Amino acid sequence: MDKNKTIDHQLRATWQAVAKMYNEQASKHDSTMAMAFVLLNIDQENGTPSTALGPLMGMEPTSLSRILKSMEDKGLIIRKKNPEDGRSVLIKLTQFGKDKREVSKGHVYQFNNKVKENLSEQEIETFFKVTQTINKLIAEREIYPDISSEAV
Template identity: 75%
Template sequence: MEKYKSIDHQLRATWQTVAKMYNEQAVKHDSTMATAFVLLNIDKVKGTPSTALGPLMGMEPTSLSRILKNMEDKGAISREKNPEDGRSVIIKLTAYGKEMRAISKGHVIQFNDTVMHHVTEKDLEGFFKVTSAINKLIATKEIYKEISKKAV
């Protein structure tokens, strides 16, 4: 199979291009795409428990800890004790964090609007249908099913 016809190649190449584009925008605001992603996943009113952020974004705790520390140092977030669970922390956006979140959201909206103006609604529906099917196949472990020992 030629790599340009491989589904995983197209997904990876496209995501790398999108990530590069977002990072080019983020650097203009002394930020990164990863930081913007975190900002967009923190509830802007109530905050978000730190333990919920990683799974919400599919991010490893070590990577997330480093990003949160950097965000805290820049004054974008604050950490408060979780009133419902004293062992965990709620991550809240500061005024600066809310500003940065709005900028990040604007870039995401601009990206989506531009793409939507260049593809048909039918094509976009097909894209979402395909990505949903891929995610479901992976989640249900349909891609690499365990082969029973009897079948071998």
């Protein structure tokens, strides 16, 4: 099988190219793609519980903790006690974080608009259908079902 013709290879290669592109842009702003992703996932007005951020972004707690510490050091976020749950912490954007969030949002729009300029509406719809199907197959464990539960 030619690796260039496998779905997983194309997904991985494309994602790596996108990540590299975003990291190059983020580095111009003393940031990383991961930090920009966090900025875009924090509720601008109310903040977001730190425990909700990891699952929201599909990120491991250890990696997220490191990123949040770096973001706090750069003055992008602050941590506040959650008034609704004293055991948890809300991650809130500083004004500087809100400004950088707008920069990140602009880069995401620019990427999406350029891709849309080069694809038909039908191609975009097909792309979303394909990715939704892949995610559904994975979520429902239809690709690699748990063999032990099938054994009789």
